[in-house]
Amino acid sequence: MQTKISTMMSGVLLVLLSVLSVQAYAIPEIQRWQTDNGARVMYVHVNGLPMMDARVVFDAGSARDGELSGMAALTNGLLAEGAGGQSAQLLAEQFESVGAQLENDSLRDMAIVGVRSLTDRAYLDKALKTLSTVLSQPDFNQKEFERELARMKVAVTARKQSPSSIADEAFYRAVYGDHPYAAPTGGTEASLEKLTLDAIRGFYQKYYVAKNALIVIVGAVDRPQAEAIANQLSAGLAQGEKAAPIPEVAPLAEKKVVRIQYPSKQVHIYMGQPGMKRGDDDYFDLYMANHPFGGSGFASRLVKTIREDRGLAYSVYSYFHPMREAGPFMMGMQTRADQADQAVGLLKAELEKYIKEGPEDDELADSISNVVGSFPLNLDSNGKLMGYLAMMGFYDMPDDYLQTFVDQIGSVTPADARKAMAQRIKADRLVTVIVGDIAGEATEDKKAETPEE
Amino acid sequence: MRIYLSLLVFIVFVLGAILFVFNDKASPVKEGEVQVFELTNGMKLRVIENHRAPVVVSQVWYNVGASFEHDGITGVSHVLEHMMFKGTPEHPAGEFSEIIAANGGKENAFTSKDYTAYFQRIASDKLELCLSMEADRMRNLILDEDEFLKEIEVVKEERRLRTDDNPNALLYERFSAMAYTNSPYRQPIIGWMEDLESMTIDDLRSWYRHWYAPNNATLVVVGDVDANEVFKLTKEYFSPLPIASLPKLKPRREAQQYGVQRITLQLPAEVPTLIMGYKVPVLKIAEDENEVYALEVLAGLLDGGDSARLTKNLIRGQQLATSAGAGYSLYARHEDLFTFSAIPADGVTVEQLEEAIKQEIKAIKQTLPEQKEMDRVIAQVLAASVYEQDSSFYRAMQIGILETVGLGWQTKDKYIEKGKAVTAEQVQQVAKKYLVDKRLSVAVLDPVPIEEADVQASNAHAGGRHAN
Numbered sequence: 031m032q033t034k035i036s037t038m039m040s041g042v043l044l045v046l047l048s049v050l051s052v053q054a055y056a057i058p059e060i061q062r063w064q065t066d067n068g069a070r071v072m073y074v075h076v077n078g079l080p081m082m083d084a085r086v087v088f089d090a091g092s093a094r095d096g097e098l099s100g101m102a103a104l105t106n107g108l109l110a111e112g113a114g115g116q117s118a119q120l121l122a123e124q125f126e127s128v129g130a131q132l133e134n135d136s137l138r139d140m141a142i143v144g145v146r147s148l149t150d151r152a153y154l155d156k157a158l159k160t161l162s163t164v165l166s167q168p169d170f171n172q173k174e175f176e177r178e179l180a181r182m183k184v185a186v187t188a189r190k191q192s193p194s195s196i197a198d199e200a201f202y203r204a205v206y207g208d209h210p211y212a213a214p215t216g217g218t219e220a221s222l223e224k225l226t227l228d229a230i231r232g233f234y235q236k237y238y239v240a241k242n243a244l245i246v247i248v249g250a251v252d253r254p255q256a257e258a259i260a261n262q263l264s265a266g267l268a269q270g271e272k273a274a275p276i277p278e279v280a281p282l283a284e285k286k287v288v289r290i291q292y293p294s295k296q297v298h299i300y301m302g303q304p305g306m307k308r309g310d311d312d313y314f315d316l317y318m319a320n321h322p323f324g325g326s327g328f329a330s331r332l333v334k335t336i337r338e339d340r341g342l343a344y345s346v347y348s349y350f351h352p353m354r355e356a357g358p359f360m361m362g363m364q365t366r367a368d369q370a371d372q373a374v375g376l377l378k379a380e381l382e383k384y385i386k387e388g389p390e391d392d393e394l395a396d397s398i399s400n401v402v403g404s405f406p407l408n409l410d411s412n413g414k415l416m417g418y419l420a421m422m423g424f425y426d427m428p429d430d431y432l433q434t435f436v437d438q439i440g441s442v443t444p445a446d447a448r449k450a451m452a453q454r455i456k457a458d459r460l461v462t463v464i465v466g467d468i469a470g471e472a473t474e475d476k477k478a479e480t481p482e483e
Numbered sequence: 484m485r486i487y488l489s490l491l492v493f494i495v496f497v498l499g500a501i502l503f504v505f506n507d508k509a510s511p512v513k514e515g516e517v518q519v520f521e522l523t524n525g526m527k528l529r530v531i532e533n534h535r536a537p538v539v540v541s542q543v544w545y546n547v548g549a550s551f552e553h554d555g556i557t558g559v560s561h562v563l564e565h566m567m568f569k570g571t572p573e574h575p576a577g578e579f580s581e582i583i584a585a586n587g588g589k590e591n592a593f594t595s596k597d598y599t600a601y602f603q604r605i606a607s608d609k610l611e612l613c614l615s616m617e618a619d620r621m622r623n624l625i626l627d628e629d630e631f632l633k634e635i636e637v638v639k640e641e642r643r644l645r646t647d648d649n650p651n652a653l654l655y656e657r658f659s660a661m662a663y664t665n666s667p668y669r670q671p672i673i674g675w676m677e678d679l680e681s682m683t684i685d686d687l688r689s690w691y692r693h694w695y696a697p698n699n700a701t702l703v704v705v706g707d708v709d710a711n712e713v714f715k716l717t718k719e720y721f722s723p724l725p726i727a728s729l730p731k732l733k734p735r736r737e738a739q740q741y742g743v744q745r746i747t748l749q750l751p752a753e754v755p756t757l758i759m760g761y762k763v764p765v766l767k768i769a770e771d772e773n774e775v776y777a778l779e780v781l782a783g784l785l786d787g788g789d790s791a792r793l794t795k796n797l798i799r800g801q802q803l804a805t806s807a808g809a810g811y812s813l814y815a816r817h818e819d820l821f822t823f824s825a826i827p828a829d830g831v832t833v834e835q836l837e838e839a840i841k842q843e844i845k846a847i848k849q850t851l852p853e854q855k856e857m858d859r860v861i862a863q864v865l866a867a868s869v870y871e872q873d874s875s876f877y878r879a880m881q882i883g884i885l886e887t888v889g890l891g892w893q894t895k896d897k898y899i900e901k902g903k904a905v906t907a908e909q910v911q912q913v914a915k916k917y918l919v920d921k922r923l924s925v926a927v928l929d930p931v932p933i934e935e936a937d938v939q940a941s942n943a944h945a946g947g948r949h950a951n
Contacts (some may be wrong), residue, residue: 060880079869079872079873081866081870110789118789118799119530119795122788122789122794122795123790125789126789126791126859126863127855127858127862128862128866129865129866129871130866130868131788132789147866148865148866148869177799177802180828180829181770181798181805181806181828184754184805184826184828185805187753188753188754189625190933191751191752191753191754192754193648293751293933294643294647294648295648296640296643296647296648301827311691326584327580328568328577328580328581328584329580329581329584329585335579337637338576338577338633339633340633341632341633341634341636341637341640342636343637343640344640344644345644355782363641364644365640366640390698396581396584399586399587400584400588403586403587403588403605403606403609404589404605406538406606407538407589407604407605407606409536410535410538410875411535411536411874411875412872412873453700454646
C-alpha cells in the first residue's frame with residue numbers, strides 16, 4: 031500500500047517527493063497591470079471553456095462600517111437594485127437574457143461585484159456593459175433602499191432563531207471588542223435603524239473608487255480583451271483614494287466566557303482568540319500547525335478525539351481565518367446540552383496539550399503531504415482560480431505566492447509549528463462562547479460577559 | 484452539455500469474465516465525452532477525460548438511499564454511509580480517510596433519497612489508490628458493534644444540528660412527512676430520531692449485505708485520466724467482487740390525494756416561513772416526458788434568477804416576500820413535489836403570501852408567458868451547461884445521479900434540446916394540470932416566542948433529561 035510505505039519514510043523524503051511531483055504542474059501565469067485611473071488588474075488566460083469571470087473587489091467590507099454596521103452590505107446589495115436610470119428588473123433581465131450571472135457579496139474585508147458570462151461576443155458585451163452600469167452608476171433610490179433595508183432587518187431577526195448564528199456573533203464580539211471586526215456584516219437591529227440613504231451614498235463615493243479596486247479576470251479572453259474589460263469596468267469609477275488601514279487587533283488581556291441560554295437540543299461551542307493576518311510572518315507555520323490539530327477533517331486530532339473516539343459531535347474543527355488584520359483562530363463544535371462541559375474541557379485540554387507538545391513528526395508529515403498533494407485541486411477550475419487571485423491581489427500577496435506555496439508548506443518543521451502555535455495562541459486567554467440550553471448551570475460569567483446588543 | 488457520444492462506435496467483446504465496451508480507434512475520443520464501460524459483474528463505469536489540471540474526481544454510486552427504507556429503519560442508508568469509514572480487515576477504522584489525506588486527497592460521502600455516493604478528489608496519479616480502497620469496502624466492511632455505538636451518537640448529533648435545532652429544516656421534514664401519504668419520500672434521509680435510537684448493528688449489516696455490491700454500483704471518474712486505463716484498474720479491483728441478489732423493491736407509488744393538505748408547526752423561532760408543494764410527475768415515471776421539461780421551464784420562469792417572476796412580483800413588486808423560490812427535481816425516482824418556499828415581508832401574513840403565490844400560478848394559467856421570458860430561461864440553460872463544465876465534481880454528479888436512478892447519462896444531453904422545444908402553451912398546460920389544489924400541500928412555520936419555548940423546554944427537562 032502506498033501509504034504504508036509513505037509513513038515509513040522520513041518526513042523529509044516524503045515532502046521532497048511530493049514537492050517534485052507537484053512542481054511538474056504548471057502554475058497559471060498571472061498578468062498584472064493598472065488601469066489609467068488606478069485600479070489594479072490581475073488576469074489569467076484559461077482556454078477550453080467559452081466562458082469568463084470578471085470580479086471587482088473593493089476594500090469596502092463591514093470593517094468600514096464604523097457605527098453603522100450593515101452599511102457595507104446594504105451598499106453592495108443596492109448596486110444592482112437600480113443603476114443608470116434602469117430598474118432592478120431591467121438590469122436583471124439584461125444579465126439573464128444572455129445567461130450571465132451577477133455575483134455580489136460583502137464580507138468583513140472585501141466587497142465583491144462580478145459577473146460570469148459566456149465569451150460569445152454579443153453575450154459578453156451585454157453582460158459587461160450591464161456590470162459596468164451597476165458598478166459606476168447605482169441610483170440608490172429611496173424605494174429600493176427601504177425595501178432592501180427591510181429585508182436585512184428580517185435577516186437580522188432570523189439570526190435569532192439560529193444558535194450557530196447567535197454563537198458566531200457573540201464570538202466575534204468577544205474576540206474583537208472595539209475593533210471593526212466585532213460587528214456582524216449584516217448589521218444589528220439598532221444599527222439598521224440608523225442607516226440612511228445619504229450614508230450609503232457617502233460610503234459608495236468613498237470606497238467604490240478605482241484606487242480602492244482590484245479587478246480580476248479569468249477565462250477565455252485574450253490580453254487585449256482583458257485590458258478592454260478592465261478599462262470598461264473601471265472607466266466609470268471615480269479615481270478616489272485607497273482606503274486607509276484599519277486598526278490592528280489587540281490581543282486579549284484575559285479569558286472571557288460567554289454563556290447564552292437558548293432552547294436548542296445542542297449547545298454550540300466556539301473557542302478562540304485573534305489569530306493571524308494574511309501575509310503574517312508565521313502564516314505557513316501556523317497554517318501547518320493547525321492542519322493536523324483541527325484543520326484536516328477526519329485526519330485531525332479534534333475529530334479523532336471528539337467524534338471518532340467519543341461520538342460527541344458531528345462537526346468539530348479548528349481554523350485560522352487570516353484577514354487584513356488578525357482574523358480569528360477558532361475551535362468549534364456542537365453537542366447535546368448535557369455534554370457541554372465535557373466538550374469544553376476536551377477542547378481546552380487538546381489545545382493546551384498541542385500548544386505544549388506541537389504535532390508529532392508523522393502527523394505533520396502527513397499534513398504536509400496532504401496540503402502539498404492537494405494543491406492542484408485548489409486551482410482546477412476557473413471559479414477556484416478566481417478565488418485565489420482575488421485573495422492574492424486583495425491582500426497584496428507576492429507574485430510568486432503560488433509558485434512558492436509548495437516549498438513554503440514543505441519547509442515547515444514540527445519545531446516551527448510548535449513554536450508558532452505557542453507564541454500565538456494563549457490557552458489562558460481564550461474566548462469561550464456557549465449557546466444552548468444551559469439554564470440552571472453556572473451563569474455567573476453571563477452577566478458580565480454577554481455582549482451588549 | 485457538451486458530452487456527445489455521436490462519434491463513438493461501440494464494439495462489445497466478451498472476454499473471459501469481463502465484458503467491456505471500448506471506443507473505435509478510428510474515432511479518437513474527444514475530451515469531455517462520456518465513455519461507457521461495464522464489468523461482467525454488472526458494475527458500471529463512466530469516464531470523462533478532462534486534462535485541464537492533473538487531478539481526478541472519483542465517485543462510487545450505490546443505487547440505495549432513504550426512499551428504499553421501510554418504516555422503523557429510516558436513516559439506515561445514511562448511517563451505513565457513516566459506517567463505510569469504519570474499517571475493513573485490510574484497512575482498520577479511520578485508515579481510509581488517513582490514507583486519502585496523506586496522499587493529498589479530499590474525500591467524503593453523501594446520502595440522498597435515491598442514492599448514496601462516496602467520492603475522492605485527488606491527483607490523477609493516485610486514482611488507483613482510491614479504486615483499490617473503494618473496492619475493498621464495497622464487500623469487506625467489518626461493521627463492528629463498538630464502532631457503530633459511537634457512530635450512531637454522531638448521527639444523532641448530526642440530526643440535532645441539521646434538523647431539530649433548525650426551524651426551517653424541521654418545517655421541511657414535517658412538510659414532506661405530511662405531503663406524501665405512502666410514498667417513501669415521506670421519510671427523512673437522516674431518519675426519525677426514534678428509529679436512530681432503536682437502530683442496531685444487525686440493521687446495518689443487513690442493509691450492507693443487500694445493497695452494496697458491484698451489480699448495484701456505478702463508478703464515475705472525471706479528470707486527467709485515460710479512460711481505458713481507468714477501465715483496466717476498475718476491472719482489476721472490482722471484477723473479483725461477487726454480485727448480490729438485490730431485493731426487489733415494492734413500487735410504493737403515492738396514493739391519490741383528494742384535496743389541500745395543511746400543517747402548522749409552532750416552533751421557537753422568529754420568522755414565519757411558508758412551503759407549498761404540488762405533486763408532479765418526474766422523468767422516471769412520466770407518461771409524457773414533454774410535461775417534465777415544461778415543468779422545468781416553468782420553474783425557470785418563476786425562479787430562474789433576479790428577473791424571474793417570484794423576485795420580480797413578490798419581493799420587488801408587491802413587496803410581500805423577503806425571499807421566495809420555486810424548486811423542481813426532474814430526475815427524482817418517485818413522484819415529487821414542485822415546491823414554493825417563501826418568507827413574508829415584515830407585516831405580511833403567510834396567508835397573504837400563499838394567496839400571492841397562487842396568483843402567480845393563476846397568471847401563468849391565464850396568460851401565455853411572453854417569448855422574451857421563455858428565451859431568457861433557455862439562455863440561462865445554455866449558459867449553465869457551459870458553466871457547469873468548470874466543475875468536474877458537478878459533472879460527475881450529474882452522470883452518477885442519472886445512471887443510478889436508471890435514466891442513463893445520455894438524458895443530460897437531451898436536456899437543452901428538450902428544454903428549447905418547450906412552448907409557452909405547454910408551460911401553461913402543465914400549470915393547469917398539476918398546480919391545482921387537489922395536488923397541493925402547505926406547511927407553515929408559526930413562530931412562538933423563543934423565551935416561552937425556553938420555559939417549556941426547561942420544564943420538559945425537569946421531567947427527566949437522560950443520556951440516550
